[in-house]
Amino acid sequence: MKDHGLPTPVLEIGGTHVTAALVQGAGEGGWQVVPDSLVRRDLDAHASAASLLDAVAAAANSLDAVATTANPPGQAHNGRWGVALPGPFDYLTGIARYEHVGKFDQLQGVDVRAGLAQRLSREPRSITFLNDADAFGIGEYVLGAAGGSRRAVCITLGTGVGSVFLADGVPVKTGADVPPDGHCYLLQFRGRPLEDTVSRRAIRRAYAAATAAVRQDAAVRRDAAVTDDTAGTDAAMTDHDAGAPDVREIAEACRAGDALAAAVLGDAFAAAGEAAGPYLERFGAEVLIVGGSMAESWDIVEPAIRKGLAAVAPVLATLPIRKAERTEEAGLVGAAFWAQRAASHS
Structure with a gap:
């Protein structure tokens, strides 16, 4: 699918919430979260695996309703998902490794990539995972804090x-x-x-x-x-x-x-x-x-x-x-940058 310069969809998953947003890539104006695209929803870190994946997918699917005048009809984003979340997690395979960490224990051993891909009607390979601290650091680097x-x-x-x-x-x-x-x-x-x-x-x-x-x-x-x-x-x-x-x-x-x-x-x-x-x-x-x-x-x-x-x-x-410098945006931008990098290397 040609993305026509479409923004990249991202998810930032924490212990109490999930944030979904669209991120515009490098170009005029530089990397930035698309205005009014951010959606934040509560998460119960102790819920069942199915409930957790449903909640994350619901936040993600809400981005399909976000329209910008620059997008072709019916396309809100390029479909190359970047997902930032805490470990322990196998970021390459998309398998959760949470056990006795006080959150997401029900996801232990679950193929999160496959679960989200099914709920988002996407190919599993379109979803790229990375550690939330990595996403934040990459975002700050991309946005200029590293000078x-x-x-x-x-x-x-x-x-x-x-x-x-x-x-x-x-x-x-x-x-x-x-x-x-x-x-x-x-x-x-x-x-x-x-x-x-x-x-x-x-x-x-x-x-x-x-x-x-x-x-x-x-x-x-x-x-x-x-x-x-x-x-x-x-x-x-x-x-x-x-x-x-x-x-x-x-x-x-x-x-x-x-x-x-x-x-x-x-x-x-x-x-x-x-x-x-x-x-x-x-x-x-x-x-x-x-x-x-x-x-x-x-x-x-x-x-x-x-x-x-x-x-x-x-x-x-x-x-x-x-x-x-950009605490609110850095993790989201970092996830988008990493997803774009993965796409360019695939």
Whole structure:
């Protein structure tokens, strides 16, 4: 099918939602999401496999109703689907590998490509999958955050740590220069998984533990009684969030002069730099792009990451670190770019 310059349809699947959109490729105006094409629907990550695929397909099929004056009659898009979603997933075969990860467990072993192709009335080969962090990084690269750099690294900081190492816009997954499969969340920091230090849950727990310890110490001094110094901390760590404020609120407390908040956030983001630093150096990264919800606290995130990088690789002390520029569009554009690339190589 000739696409007549038609936009590429994409899906971005998260733990609570699916987003469908049309993305116009390179050309006049550059890569961009087609105005008014975006559809976002809720997903129940614990639903049956059939229900999940039905929900995703419903969002996808809604794009057929999107019409632009430039499209030939009856054609809303070129039919080359790009689908970005989290792992564990076999992106080449389209087989889900979710097991004991707290979401999409019912998709374990399911051929998602075949299931979607049937529901979309498309050939399976028309659907290209990629990791959501890869899609985001590729999108930021395509949209200009990499500033023309040939070797760029993008990390996302939110519920966990996402990452992609890009060579000329293509994810690098193997070799000693990158973490396993290019994923920083698989790295260790001081003998523990990195996400035990850098993640939404880890930061909330650390702040809860720190404030509990201070309260306990104050009580000890006030009552002049002997107490177990670790009791408050252990209790805070046992409760998943221990009533702690969210990361955004902890960042606000940091700006307001809360020394505990500053220490917790500084330690967490420096850990990201320390863990990833050796790989950025070996990879020859020319720029580090940081996205995710925590990047909104850029005044706190950037100097802490730089401190961590410099601590393990002094050469990275001057590495350009840039906040992701197109957070809402990047994953969608990255999925479209990857689908177009797959089509051109088929």
